[in-house]
Amino acid sequence: MKNSQWARNRVWILTFLFWFLTIILDTHVEKVSRRMCNLAYVMFVLAVNFQVLAILMLSEFIGGQKTSVLEEAFNRNLLALFLLANVLTGVINLYVDTISASSLTALIILLSYALVLSVLTGAAECFGLRLKFW
Known part of the structure; x- marks a missing residue:
């Protein structure tokens, strides 16, 4: 249980870090661009994927069947x-x-x-x- 809690916390921390870096890069360096595949876009993709992973990890708190x-x-x-x-x-x-x-x-x-x-x-x-x- 402690390991899963620690992993969940790390995923949430990384989620916020990547969103923060995305905002900073988008605002001060270069706009997010999928076509240019710039660093802001890479941070954006990481932020979105870690956010989805973090939300999915919350399913541990729901009792009963794990998958629909x-x-x-x-x-x-x-x-x-x-x-x-x-x-x-x-x-x-x-x-x-x-x-x-x-x-x-x-x-x-x-x-x-x-x-x-x-x-x-x-x-x-x-x-x-x-x-x-x-």
Whole structure:
């Protein structure tokens, strides 16, 4: 228990450190740029990933089942869902000018995208469809 608490604390500390460095670099050095893959972008990616990890580590405090049915369904069909997600991304990029989309439009697209993937995953689970062949 003590080791997991120490690990959780370190992950949260790193999360705040990377967010702090991202803000400092973005403000005083160079704007975050995925295309340039600058240091501010690297700090941003680390901050986001550590934040997700830190939030997921909080699941230890929730009693009962550790994984949801939807998580297990995603795990059973991971490769097929990854390929489907890539196809959906391509379809969205063909029909929507994502560069000039507003923040609200982008949010609606992302939520719709997540909903479609979740519904298809849940449907595959309900019908006992397993897209993993090995």
